[in-house]
Structure formats: C-alpha cells, structure tokens
Amino acid sequence: MEETNKHNTHNTLFHWHSFKLKLVFEGIGIGLITGLLVVLYRFALEKAGVLLIDVYKAISINSMLILPWIGALIIIGYIVGVMVKRDPMISGSGIPQVEGVLLRKIDMTWWKVILGKFIGGVLTIGSGLSLGREGPSVQLGAAVGQGFSKVFKRIKIEEKYLITSGASAGLSAAFSAPLAAVMFALEEVHKNFSPLVLLSALSAALSADFVASGFFGLKPVFNFKNISILPLKFYFYIILLGVILGILGVLFNKLILKTQDMYVKQTWLPKQMRIIVPLLISVLLGILLPQVLGGGHELIVSLVTENFSLTILVIIVFVKFLFTMVSYGSGAPGGIFLPLLAIGALVGNIYGMVLVHFVSFDSMYINNFIILAMAGYFTAVVRAPITGTILITEMTGSFSHLLSLSIVSIVAYIVADILASKPIYESLLEKFLHSQGEKISFGNKKNKSILEFAVCMGSDLDGKQIKEVNWPNYFLLVAVKRGEDEIIPKGDTVILPGDYLIVLTNEDKVAKINDALAIMTGSCEILNKQ
Structure with a gap:
C-alpha cells in the first residue's frame, strides 16, 4: 500500500518540487559506486589484455599451443553466447538499451545487467575482440543508478535521472573525461539540456572521475606530448x-x-x-x-x-x-x-x-x-x-x-x-526493439509518472498557445518551466523555445506519451526524420 501511495498523483508532484538538491547527493553516491565498479572492470580488462599478449607470445614460440587456445575461445564464445541469449540486455554496447529504458520501451533488471555485462565484457574484450570498454561502462553505471532507485524505492521520474547519472558516471570513469560524460548524458542519452540532468549527471561524473583518478592517476588517457598547434x-x-x-x-x-x-x-x-x-x-x-x-x-x-x-x-x-x-x-x-x-x-x-x-x-x-x-x-x-x-x-x-x-x-x-x-x-x-518484438514496459496504470520535455525552436509547439495544441490523450500538462520560473499553464499561455513542459501521466502510457511529445517538441532527432 505504501508503494502505491508513493506513486499517486499528490506524492509524485510533491517529489518533483522537492528533489533537486537530493538529486545532487544521490548523483554523488551513484558516482562513487559506479567509479569503483568501472575501475574494477578496467583492471580486469587490463589484466586480460596482458594475458592475451602472453598467450600469443607463447603460440609464436610453440605453435601447438594454438589448439588449446582455440578450444578455450570456443568455450568462452559459447558461454557468453548463452548469457546473451538469456538476457539480450547485456548484448552489444549497452547504450541503446539504456536509451530504451529511459524511453520506457524496454525493461532492465539492474543486477542481471551488472553481472552479465561485467563478466561477458571481460571474457570477450579480454579475448581480443575489437570492442571497447565505454559502452559496457555506461550500461554498468545506468544499472547502478537503477539499482539505487529500486533499493531505496524512488519514484519513476527520479529513477530516470538516477539512470542518466549512472550512465554519465560510467563514461567518466571509463575515459577519465567527466565533462564529456556529462555532455554525452545531455546530448545523446537524455537528449535535452535539462538543469536537473546537468546537476545530477555532473555530480555523478565528477565523483566517478575522482575515484578513477585515485587508481589510475590524474594523467589523461592519451598522454600526447609536444604536439604543435596547426596554423x-x-x-x-x-x-x-x-x-x-x-x-x-x-x-x-x-x-x-x-x-x-x-x-x-x-x-x-x-x-x-x-x-x-x-x-x-x-x-x-x-x-x-x-x-x-x-x-x-x-x-x-x-x-x-x-x-x-x-x-x-x-x-x-x-x-x-x-x-x-x-x-x-x-x-x-x-x-x-x-x-x-x-x-x-x-x-x-x-x-x-x-x-x-x-x-x-x-x-x-x-x-x-x-x-x-x-x-x-x-x-x-x-x-x-x-x-x-x-x-x-x-x-x-x-x-x-x-x-x-x-x-x-x-x-x-x-x-x-x-x-x-x-x-x-x-x-x-x-x-x-524490432528483434525483441517491441517489448514495451507498460508499468502500472494506477501509478503516475512525471515527464519533462524541452521545446525546440521551430517545433510544432513553438509560439503556440496551449489551447491551440491538439494534445495526446492520457496526460496532464502540470507546469511550464521557463528559466527559473515555473508557470502554471493556462489556455492562453504561449509556449516558447527553451521551455520545459512538465507532464503527468499514467505509468503504463509513458512510452506512448514519450513518442508523441518528442515529435511535438522536436526533441528527438530520429523521430523528426521519420
């Protein structure tokens, strides 16, 4: 009963107005945890890389060793293949899956992703496949953010920010690049420059980078020296x-x-x-x-x-x-x-x-x-x-x-x-999504979710009054954020570029509302091109 009450309309709106500072502290916590996890992931990959070099050195000395190595790779490939078949969420980069979770189109079980992605990534990348650590690191961080939300029973809108924070922390720890990680969270993962995303993602990225720097030092990943400036x-x-x-x-x-x-x-x-x-x-x-x-x-x-x-x-x-x-x-x-x-x-x-x-x-x-x-x-x-x-x-x-x-x-x-x-x-x-048969996460229709959409210049909503817009069903426009001001929407309220629309909807309608508002606000590039 407590969980249901926490997601009703009153509590959902109350949390929206009170959790800005809380997101910062939660971002720091998620960043520290993600930083430690990604550091462990990087260490494991480094050790696997050293072992891989030793294996091929040994093969160059004794060519007969190639047979047991092929056998080992077949076993590794089969084990990881079974893992991927059982849980497709751990396949590939992981970044598309994170974006799908944020759009509420797919589900992610955080602890399965952490275990599967960590083990699978070390086995395949460590065996020599031409793949990078950054995608898995982003997904590992996102899973940490979701796990934090589930363990402490956060509301859905808060979980979305925590997942984004974790993704930012993962990239930051993977490449020691906190500013790029924040920009990636804004530009690619969340697809808008919301101040709330900026606050939480930056807190997580900086704390994750602090942890990673403690293990790997403050030097950049590619320490290129004495490079002249191109005239x-x-x-x-x-x-x-x-x-x-x-x-x-x-x-x-x-x-x-x-x-x-x-x-x-x-x-x-x-x-x-x-x-x-x-x-x-x-x-x-x-x-x-x-x-x-x-x-x-x-x-x-x-x-x-x-x-x-x-x-x-x-x-x-x-x-x-x-x-x-x-x-x-x-x-x-x-x-x-x-x-x-x-x-x-x-x-x-x-x-x-x-x-x-x-x-x-x-x-x-x-x-x-x-x-x-x-x-x-x-x-x-x-x-x-x-x-x-x-x-x-x-x-x-x-x-x-x-x-x-x-x-x-x-x-x-x-x-x-x-x-x-x-x-x-x-x-x-x-x-x-096509390969999974569009398994959309419908959620609970009794629970409420808050969504946030940035209005882009030249979009369908640019310069229109609220009463002039043919809004989709099953949602309520509860506020229009313009800079630091929060406007109570009225019929004659004009929507301007840069506004953030705060929308309340049933949890089971989130995916449809996301798609509809993304087109109307011009905030989703791929949908605009379709």
Whole structure:
C-alpha cells in the first residue's frame, strides 16, 4: 500500500518540487559506486589484455599451443553466447538499451545487467575482440543508478535521472573525461539540456572521475606530448578531413547494421554460437596482425610513438574496420567508442602522411590529424559533435586544439546529416526493439509518472498557445518551466523555445506519451526524420 501511495498523483508532484538538491547527493553516491565498479572492470580488462599478449607470445614460440587456445575461445564464445541469449540486455554496447529504458520501451533488471555485462565484457574484450570498454561502462553505471532507485524505492521520474547519472558516471570513469560524460548524458542519452540532468549527471561524473583518478592517476588517457598547434592557414585541410570522416562515418553506420542482419540471416548458426565466429577470426589476426585486437587504446598510442609505413597503416585500418564489424555484429558485450577512435586515428594518420608525400606538408603536424580525426569520426558516427570535441580534448589533456577539433566535428556532422545517416545508437535501438518484438514496459496504470520535455525552436509547439495544441490523450500538462520560473499553464499561455513542459501521466502510457511529445517538441532527432 505504501508503494502505491508513493506513486499517486499528490506524492509524485510533491517529489518533483522537492528533489533537486537530493538529486545532487544521490548523483554523488551513484558516482562513487559506479567509479569503483568501472575501475574494477578496467583492471580486469587490463589484466586480460596482458594475458592475451602472453598467450600469443607463447603460440609464436610453440605453435601447438594454438589448439588449446582455440578450444578455450570456443568455450568462452559459447558461454557468453548463452548469457546473451538469456538476457539480450547485456548484448552489444549497452547504450541503446539504456536509451530504451529511459524511453520506457524496454525493461532492465539492474543486477542481471551488472553481472552479465561485467563478466561477458571481460571474457570477450579480454579475448581480443575489437570492442571497447565505454559502452559496457555506461550500461554498468545506468544499472547502478537503477539499482539505487529500486533499493531505496524512488519514484519513476527520479529513477530516470538516477539512470542518466549512472550512465554519465560510467563514461567518466571509463575515459577519465567527466565533462564529456556529462555532455554525452545531455546530448545523446537524455537528449535535452535539462538543469536537473546537468546537476545530477555532473555530480555523478565528477565523483566517478575522482575515484578513477585515485587508481589510475590524474594523467589523461592519451598522454600526447609536444604536439604543435596547426596554423590557421592550414585549416582548409581540416575541412577536407571533416568531409572524408563524414562519409566514412556514414559507411560505418550502414555496414554495422548490415553485419548484424548477416548474423541473423544465418539460420544454420544458433544465436549462442555467433560470438565464436569473431573469436576464431581473432586467432588468425592475433598471429598475423595483433595490432587490431582489443579496443584500440594501445594502437592509438603506438601511432604517436612509432613510425608505421603508409601501406601498413592502410592494411591495419581496413582490417580493424572489418574486424569491428564482425565483433560487434555478433552481439558480444562491448562498445564501439574505442574502436571508433582507433579507426579515426588511423584515418587521420593516413591523411597526414598523404599530405606529407603529395603536398609537401610538414610531417610535424601528422599527430594533429590523428587527434582531429578521432573527434571527427566519432561525431560522424554518433552524431554528437559537442561530446566528440570535449571527449578528445579531455582524453588528450590539451585545450590548445579546441578550435580545430570543433571545426572538424561540425563539418563531419554536417556531411553525415546531408547523407541522411541516422545516429548509430538510435539505429541500434530501433533494431534491438524490432528483434525483441517491441517489448514495451507498460508499468502500472494506477501509478503516475512525471515527464519533462524541452521545446525546440521551430517545433510544432513553438509560439503556440496551449489551447491551440491538439494534445495526446492520457496526460496532464502540470507546469511550464521557463528559466527559473515555473508557470502554471493556462489556455492562453504561449509556449516558447527553451521551455520545459512538465507532464503527468499514467505509468503504463509513458512510452506512448514519450513518442508523441518528442515529435511535438522536436526533441528527438530520429523521430523528426521519420
């Protein structure tokens, strides 16, 4: 009875007006827990990576050891495949699933996700698949946020903020990039710049980064040194690089979706056996081209510290690209951030070397193009230019390239937009929902939920009076937030861009209201394009 009362109309509205400061403290708590969990995850992956190097060194000395290693990979692939089949929420990056949970279109059992994603990610990424730690870290953090909400019996609107806070903390701890993590929560996960999201996500990201820094130090993830600033007279080459990255980003998005379809169409290959395919391929690559194994952190660092020939770079980027497709398409638990950055860095290195050979460009600027291409390629694929710019700035520890990073990111974004490429995580969410048969979480129709929507400039609601709008059924507009003011809505209240609509609805109608209001407010890019 207590749980039902807590979610009735009066208590739901009361909590909405009283939990701003509470979200900050809850964000700090979630950030600390997530930080510890992701630190443990990173340590496990590092140890697995060292073990992987030792395995291939041993195989190079004694080729007969390849047989037991293949047997071990088949067992690992089958175990993780069974885990993914039983709980599809732990498959792939995890970021699309988190977005689906926030839209109330899918359910997530937090403790199953934490266990499955942690174990599955360590086994597959640690075995050499071209997958990153960031997606699992985001989902692990989101699961911590949901677990916090369930354990302490928070209302649904509060749970949504706590999940977003956890996702932000996960990315922050994974890459030691708290500002990028907050921007990712705002720009990609939550899809609006709500002050409440900012407060809770920033609190969680900073506390998670504090924990991670205590274990890994205060140095940036990519500690590039002595990189000269690219003169303004060469910025034409940055624009050209942005165009190339935009096209390559669209290619990445299309092929990764097609690769998933290829696995599904192979009816002779059971779902629990799919992950074995890239694991077996990794054996051949581990012997012939070990640089492409794993997420790509060491590969990115080696581009700066070593001198690869142009031919070798072209081979590595081609194989890394295809191996990432095969690895992610199998449904193995792992993200695409690090592989994306590695592919982008390789493209930037090739681009710089081509300029040196054919345009007599100064070779001292090649490393600049490596950094720029990481941001541009990330933006072209994920379609989050602000996040991409801040992420690479924090990961490299240098703010001197902020202008050039911003330019290459926005150019890559525009090119991808012109080519009508959807953001990868929204495309992956659509595919995930389709594969699961649109298993929408209906919730309890007796419970109430508060939703918040940002009104975008040029949307259907821009400049209209409330009485002029054909609102969907089963919801009540309870407030319009304009800056620090909260307006009680009346029929002649004019809705302006930047307003936040506070909506009350039944819990079982949340998914439908989310879809309807996202189109009306213009807050969901993928829905606007449909």
